[in-house]
Amino acid sequence: MAKISMFVYGVMIFLSIFISITNCSDILCETKEECPTFMCIPPRVPKCDVFCYCAILIKD
16 A cells, blocks of 8 residues: 555656646747747747747737
8 A cells, every 4th residue: 555655646746847847948039930830739829928928810
């Protein structure tokens, strides 16, 4: 029983470290051209407001 709980705690610690590392990649920018195009899944497009983020393209 102790081995199972140690395994579960180990997996939880690994996942929490993995998630915190992958979510820390803020991309600084001054214009939207500096944002990588691969960061957004269509129909979203990269936008810049100090940090790159994905926004939905609205057609008028």
